[in-house]
Amino acid sequence: MWKRLLMWLVVGYLVAAGAWVIASGFGRKEQLLNVACDPTRELWHDMNAAFAAQYEREHGMKLLIRQSHGGSGSQARAVIDGLPADVVTLALWTDTDAVRKAGLLEADWENRYPNRSLPYVSTIVFVVRKGNPKNIRDWADLTRPDVEIITPNPKTSGNGKWSFLAMWGSVVWRGGTADAARAFVTAAYRRVPVLDAAARGATMTFAQKRIGDVHLTWENEAHLEVKEADGELEIVHPGALSVLAEPHVAVVDANVRRKGTASVADAYVRFLYTEEAQELIAKNFHRPTNAAVFARHQALFPPMDLRRATTLVPSGKWDDVQKTFFAEGAVFDQIQIAGRK
Structure with missing residues (x-):
């Protein structure tokens, strides 16, 4: 009997401690997975560090952003097959829309963020x-x-x-x-x-x-x-x-609902349109869609007729x-x- 009583006391303590951890936010694991196309490794290295720093300042909590890189079509298929992406940053509209066709994105994904969900373009x-x-x-x-x-x-x-x-x-x-x-x-x-x-x-x-x-x-x-x-x-x-290369970004709706990361993923994508992020985009030689930032860095991007x-x-x-x-x-x-x- 005493052993059972001791066991229940321990269980009660652990439950109470667990509730305190959840309520206080201490020990919570805030994580995102960005499944990206191959030549954006350096961009996301810089972007993830900047957003994680902002997130910690605003929420008092560390954020781990994990990356997956590969050929865009292969990455889309991996997400469709179960890779639990919170965000996809693929190379083509068709790759992102293939994820929608698999039931993982809402129909309005392209128009959810500014400039048709294009924080940058390239060629x-x-x-x-x-x-x-x-x-x-x-x-x-x-x-x-x-x-x-x-x-x-x-x-x-x-x-x-x-x-x-x-x-x-x-x-x-x-x-x-x-x-x-x-x-x-x-x-x-x-x-x-x-x-x-x-x-x-x-x-x-x-x-x-x-x-x-x-x-x-x-x-x-x-x-x-x-x-x-x-x-x-x-x-x-x-x-x-x-x-005109148009690498769209999107939140993977079905995954973020299941994982409880919808608000963090949305904030991450919206961060890409801030002036700080647009400067990082230019620094990494992608063409920012913020006109003022692009103008400041126009020397990096010779005028071209992009179709x-x-x-x-x-x-x-x-x-x-x-x-x-x-x-x-x-x-x-x-x-x-x-x-x-």
Whole structure:
């Protein structure tokens, strides 16, 4: 009897202590998981530190923000398959909307935050060897027989999709036909010796393994690549024309409801639009959507004619971009088959 009484006293103490811990906030584990596309590691390192510091100042509680990085399409599939993301920061609208189609995002996800849930935008540029020995200046140079191209796989990588769309658009946006665009892109992919699964892998192939003459990559990734190459690489903004890359952000509604992190995740995404965060975006060579911040850093971003990828399909819809170019058996698969003949 005494043993049972002692046991109940201990249980009662632990319950009371646990209630005090919950009420006081001491020992609570505030955590978020941001599932991101591959070339944003440095951006989120800085952003997470800034938001966590603000959160601790405002709430008196530490916040752990965990990261997952990979090819954008692969990351979307991982979330759909159960990776418990609170926030997704993927490379393309179609990848984010695939998470909605799986029942994890609400229908209004794109319009929930300012600027169609785009705290920043980017584009695709060229990285070339020191001195640009092959004199690669514009998109048309990619199909020259002496040029070898590095770009990741559009089936798994957002960078790969944006690069494909930029190449296709470089013909169509200058008045060329779809048939001419197909011929150009087919010829370009014949100049690609390896298709890495994600953006960072392609960077390593070009910069560290020294394969290829030109690397098609995100503008921010190009700056990082050149910086780390210590003068051995240069950036080329091709013909002042490229695609407007739109990497949306979204809170994963089903997951945050289940985990009880909805308010923290919402605050995290809204923080991205603050002046402090927009400055960090510019520092990491992404194009901030705050006009005043962009103007202060315009020297980092040469003027370019940036076109939306949805102009490449008659409907102007992202679903049709996906179906036309990247679905099973669509244009990219056809080009790959043609390139092997």
